[in-house]
Each structure stands twice: as structure tokens, then as C-alpha cells.
Amino acid sequence: MAQEDYGASYDYIVVGAGSTGCVVASRLSEDPKNRVLVLEAGGRDEHLYLKMPLAFLKAMPDPRFNWTYMTEPEPHLGGRQLPLPRGKVMGGSGSINGMFAMRGHPADYDQWAQMGARGWSFADVLPYFRKSESSWRGDSDYHGTDGPIKIRPIDSPHLLHEPMMQTAEAAGFSTTDDLAGAHPEGFARGEQTVDARGRRVSGATAYLKPAMGRQNLDVRSGVLVHRLAFDGKRCIGVEIEGPDGPQIVRAAREVIVSGGAYNSPHLLMLSGIGPAEHLKSRGVEVLHNSPGVGRNLQEHPCAMLEFNAARPVTFLKHLRWDKIAMNSIRWALTGKGLMATQVNSCNVVIRTADHLDRPDLQIMVNPIRFDAQPWFPGIKAEQDHVFWAGVVQLHPESRGWVELKSSDPRETASVTLNILSEEADREQMRRAFRTTRKIYNTAPMADLIESERTPGAQVESDEELDAFIQATCYVAQHPTSTCAMGMGEHSVVDNELRVIGVEGLRVADCSIMPTVPGGNTNLPAFMVGEKAADLIMGRSLPRAELPSRDRATAKGEAA
Numbered sequence: 001m002a003q004e005d006y007g008a009s010y011d012y013i014v015v016g017a018g019s020t021g022c023v024v025a026s027r028l029s030e031d032p033k034n035r036v037l038v039l040e041a042g043g044r045d046e047h048l049y050l051k052m053p054l055a056f057l058k059a060m061p062d063p064r065f066n067w068t069y070m071t072e073p074e075p076h077l078g079g080r081q082l083p084l085p086r087g088k089v090m091g092g093s094g095s096i097n098g099m100f101a102m103r104g105h106p107a108d109y110d111q112w113a114q115m116g117a118r119g120w121s122f123a124d125v126l127p128y129f130r131k132s133e134s135s136w137r138g139d140s141d142y143h144g145t146d147g148p149i150k151i152r153p154i155d156s157p158h159l160l161h162e163p164m165m166q167t168a169e170a171a172g173f174s175t176t177d178d179l180a181g182a183h184p185e186g187f188a189r190g191e192q193t194v195d196a197r198g199r200r201v202s203g204a205t206a207y208l209k210p211a212m213g214r215q216n217l218d219v220r221s222g223v224l225v226h227r228l229a230f231d232g233k234r235c236i237g238v239e240i241e242g243p244d245g246p247q248i249v250r251a252a253r254e255v256i257v258s259g260g261a262y263n264s265p266h267l268l269m270l271s272g273i274g275p276a277e278h279l280k281s282r283g284v285e286v287l288h289n290s291p292g293v294g295r296n297l298q299e300h301p302c303a304m305l306e307f308n309a310a311r312p313v314t315f316l317k318h319l320r321w322d323k324i325a326m327n328s329i330r331w332a333l334t335g336k337g338l339m340a341t342q343v344n345s346c347n348v349v350i351r352t353a354d355h356l357d358r359p360d361l362q363i364m365v366n367p368i369r370f371d372a373q374p375w376f377p378g379i380k381a382e383q384d385h386v387f388w389a390g391v392v393q394l395h396p397e398s399r400g401w402v403e404l405k406s407s408d409p410r411e412t413a414s415v416t417l418n419i420l421s422e423e424a425d426r427e428q429m430r431r432a433f434r435t436t437r438k439i440y441n442t443a444p445m446a447d448l449i450e451s452e453r454t455p456g457a458q459v460e461s462d463e464e465l466d467a468f469i470q471a472t473c474y475v476a477q478h479p480t481s482t483c484a485m486g487m488g489e490h491s492v493v494d495n496e497l498r499v500i501g502v503e504g505l506r507v508a509d510c511s512i513m514p515t516v517p518g519g520n521t522n523l524p525a526f527m528v529g530e531k532a533a534d535l536i537m538g539r540s541l542p543r544a545e546l547p548s549r550d551r552a553t554a555k556g557e558a559a
Contacts, residue, residue: 008218010037013238013251014258015225015267018092019522020509021258022203023529028536029217037249038219042088045095045204052331053194054339059096065089066096069262069412076420077470084415085477086260090221091204094522097477099200099342101151101191103129103180103524104517107358115514117486119495127541128530129523142181148206149526154190156341158318160367161189164345167445171438173350185359190347193522198335226409228255228271228505230287235505254504254536261479261511265294265402266413268483273499282404288501292490293483297400298516300476301393301419303429303469304370305436306453309385313448315343315368316385321376343368349519352431359518361432364390386453389440391432392476394518397422402482417475430465478521483507486514496535508532
């Protein structure tokens with residue numbers, strides 16, 4: 001029998017202190033009448049690696065900060081199992097990610113509304129993007145300056161930005177000053193969630209920590225929620241592991257699940273909300289048959305092209321140990337220098353075919369090899385200089401699923417991404433590869449390249465490209481849509497994020513998205529948090545009055 005004495009009572013319990021959960025908790029606790037509890041299974045985010053932007057290369061694979069999930073053998077990748085990095089600290093995956101600041105295309109959100117998610121069109125969500133951010137660009141129709149999330153350009157002169165921007169126009173593609181503005185496609189300077197002191201900005205640093213002095217906000221880390229507690233079909237709290245066994249913590253008003261696209265459906269299913277036959281097969285009593293829970297999983301497949309540099313011009317030259325030491329000191333003293341930035345030449349969001357209504361390809365243009373290592377003469381040899389391009393499919397048609405392995409809450413979810421299961425996705429990845437090759441084979445970028453390293457210029461046919469992509473592709477770490485709205489009878493939540501079939505329970509994170517946005521998902525996660533908090537409190541920002549939006553005109557031919 002679970003005990004019910006937690007030493008305090010709460011109006012709202014937020015399960016998960018990831019990007020969205022931090023926003024929801026902060027905004028709800030702005031009202032001193034709301035007693036808010038945040039429960040996070042991971043630890044605190046105090047380590048240097050979680051503050052220094054370039055140290056994300058160290059933080060992401062570290063099991064102290066990463067849950068180190070793996071997929072099941074992927075049926076369309078020859079049975080390979082893919083790593084699924086997820087943040088194991090306050091701030092969630094936003095504390096270990098690459099900090100890219102992207103929203104996706106306006107048409108992504110208009111599609112949500114067309115699917116039935118009324119109130120989630122681009123005009124509806126833009127005010128919440130603006131509310132969440134403090135942009136270096138200043139206040140405008142598209143950007144805000146008063147929000148907690150600081151956004152700055154990736155502007156190091158060492159990242160070969162100009163050659164790639166010049167290559168764009170030579171290859172017949174557009175450039176844009178702002179991928180989140182009136183021209184949301186083309187080649188652009190990357191932007192990142194880094195503050196003026198050169199520190200990473202996450203949901204924990206921007207929303208949760210500034211609020212932790214409030215008397216009505218209680219934040220607990222290292223607490224695994226086992227399941228949701230119900231009285232009939234009303235959610236009345238959560239069950240956690242207390243010092244003397246299972247313990248119920250009560251919420252007088254609502255529980256908000258913000259565990260992310262893997263853990264939110266996992267918790268719902270452990271609590272009896274999900275596909276009835278699957279729950280029964282795992283020994284879970286069915287509270288509400290919701291066939292959409294854990295289904296509709298979407299991710300951005302990502303494959304890699306590498307090019308041998310004609311001369312030592314890549315960022316690798318700055319990874320010499322003495323330079324790392326000097327730049328680390330500079331960062332600690334001034335917040336500036338190479339340690340204060342992502343390693344990205346520019347962000348590319350383009351179409352690979354003329355008939356498309358929005359970009360389908362993102363290229364992460366990186367002036368450094370994927371496996372770069374620090375070096376020093378006479379101690380460790382410098383590697384060859386290599387450029388790598390991450391080829392990201394923005395709108396996959398393939399759908400995966402999240403299931404229970406058992407009824408034990410300590411056992412992680414079973415995840416099958418099922419990527420590249422649709423021929424349309426495989427065909428798009430071939431186009432994406434050929435388009436990326438065309439760009440890198442165009443001067444002035446081509447002048448910096450000696451040869452294609454992987455897969456090699458000899459890999460040309462559809463069959464050869466398919467085999468290479470199947471053997472090497474991974475994912476961009478943007479999982480969404482496993483507790484989605486806008487899915488008709490398979491919707492898990494309604495348009496106010498209330499879990500259908502029960503009371504007192506909402507989901508607020510990327511799992512509620514009907515489709516994955518066309519870009520990195522951290523800013524959309526913050527947006528969802530801002531809008532969710534308003535929905536919970538019964539208020540709403542007015543829809544944006546949008547200026548005209550031009551389609552980028554200078555596009556290359558489909559490869």
C-alpha cells in the first residue's frame with residue numbers, strides 16, 4: 001500500500017524538468033497561490049560540461065548526463081540499434097544538446113491546425129515563440145527581446161561561414177538573414193541558445209533556477225515517478241519510490257507529464273493509459289484504452305557526407321591542447337572565444353525538388369571531422385582535416401513506436417524508430433545526398449576540398465546510396481509525436497493538452513506534436529511550455545498578425 005505523506009501538498013505536479021517542464025513549472029509558480037512541485041529523475045546541471053557551449057561534445061555521450069537509451073533492432077537498417085541520447089539532468093536534453101536555435105517552417109504549424117489541432121497554427125504559436133526568447137535581432141514581428149531564452153548568432157571567424165554562403169548563390173540556392181523570419185529557407189548563419197556570458201541557456205538555467213527562490217515552488221531531482229495515481233478516472237497525483245516504499249504525492253488540480261517523446265507515453269502506459277491489448281500483455285491493468293499512446297513516433301533521419309580538406313583549414317587546428325587551454329581560460333574570464341560557440345559554418349534549410357511546399361532538407365555544415373580529437377605535436381598526432389555535412393530529412397513519412405518492456409517502472413521503454421520504412425523517405429534521402437554533393441562540389445567550397453571521403457564519389461546509384469545510408473545513418477535527436485493531438489480517434493491529448501479519457505492530467509512536451517517540425521526541436525519545446533502554461537491557467541495570447549511571407553526564389557534544380 002502506497003503511503004500519502006510527502007510533507008507538503010501541491011496544486012500542480014510537473015513530471016520532468018526538461019525544456020518544456022521547466023517552462024510550465026516556472027510560469028505556473030509565478031502565481032503565488034499555485035503550489036507547484038517538479039519531479040526530475042535526473043540530477044542537477046552544475047557540471048562545467050553543461051555550461052561551456054563547446055563542451056557539449058563531452059557532455060552528450062557522458063552517462064552521468066545522458067540516459068544512454070538504445071533502440072530495438074531497426075527493421076529497415078539491417079537490425080542496427082541506434083543510440084538515443086536523452087538528458088539525465090535538470091533541463092533535460094536541452095542541457096546536453098547542440099544548442100541550435102530553430103523553429104521550423106511556418107507551414108509545419110499550419111499543418112498541425114489542418115490536421116485538427118486548432119489553436120496551434122503558426123499565427124497561434126508565434127506569440128509564444130516570441131514570449132520565450134530574447135533575440136539578438138531585437139524586437140520585431142517575428143522575434144522577442146524579453147523572454148528567458150537568450151539567442152545569439154554563431155559568429156566565430158574560424159568557422160568558414162563566408163565560403164559556404166558564397167557557395168550557396170553559386171550553386172543556385174537562396175540565402176536568408178533569418179530562418180525564423182519572413183524568408184524561412186535557404187543558407188543562413190546559425191543561431192544558438194547561448195547567453196552574453198558565453199554560457200549555455202537551457203530550460204533549467206533560463207526558467208527553473210530563477211524561479212527556485214519562490215516559496216510556492218518545490219523542485220526535487222533524482223526522483224523517478226513510477227506511475228500516475230488515480231481516483232476512478234481522475235488523476236490525483238503520482239506514485240514515487242519513497243524511503244519506506246511506494247509513496248503517493250497528491251496534486252489538488254492537475255498533473256502535467258513532461259517526460260519527452262519516450263518517457264511520457266511510457267509513464268501513461270505504466271499507469272494504464274494506452275493500447276489495451278499491449279497493456280494487458282505486459283500485466284498492466286487498463287484504465288483507459290488509448291490506441292495512440294506510444295504510436296506516431298517521428299524522428300529526423302540523419303546521414304553523413306565527409307570531404308577531405310585540400311589544406312589544413314578546418315576547426316581541427318584549434319583543437320591543439322595549448323589552444324584549448326588558452327581558450328578555456330578566455331571563456332572562463334570573458335565568456336568569449338572558441339569555447340563559447342557551436343562549431344557550425346552555416347545552417348542550410350532547402351528543398352530538394354521544385355514541387356515541394358516547404359524545405360525537406362537540413363544540412364548541418366560543420367568545418368570539422370565528426371570524430372575530431374584534441375592533439376599536440378610530439379604527443380598525439382593531428383588527424384587529417386575533414387569537413388562533414390549532416391544530411392537531415394525534415395519531414396519523414398515513416399512512423400515508429402514506443403512500448404513497455406514490462407510493468408516495472410525502472411525498466412526503460414522499448415523504442416523502435418522504424419526510420420526509412422517508407423520508400424518516399426528512402427527516395428528523399430537519395431535526393432538529399434545528391435543535392436548536398438552538388439553544393440560541396442561548387443566553388444568556392446569546392447576549392448577547399450580535395451576529395452569526397454565518405455561514402456566516396458564512386459557511390460552513385462540508388463542501390464549504392466541506399467546501402468550506405470542504411471548502414472550508417474543515425475537520428476538528429478528530435479523525437480516527437482507519441483502522445484499527439486490532431487490525430488482524430490488516435491489523439492492522445494486534446495488541443496488544450498488534456499489527456500483524453502481521464503481528468504486532471506495533461507501532457508506538455510514534444511510528444512504532443514502531430515508532426516515533427518522541420519528543424520531542431522528545442523525552441524518548439526519551449527513554445528509548447530509557454531502555451532501549455534497559458535492553457536492551464538485559462539488564458540491565451542492573441543494570434544499574430546502576420547506580414548506577407550515570401551517563398552525563397554533562388555533555388556537550384558532538383559538533384
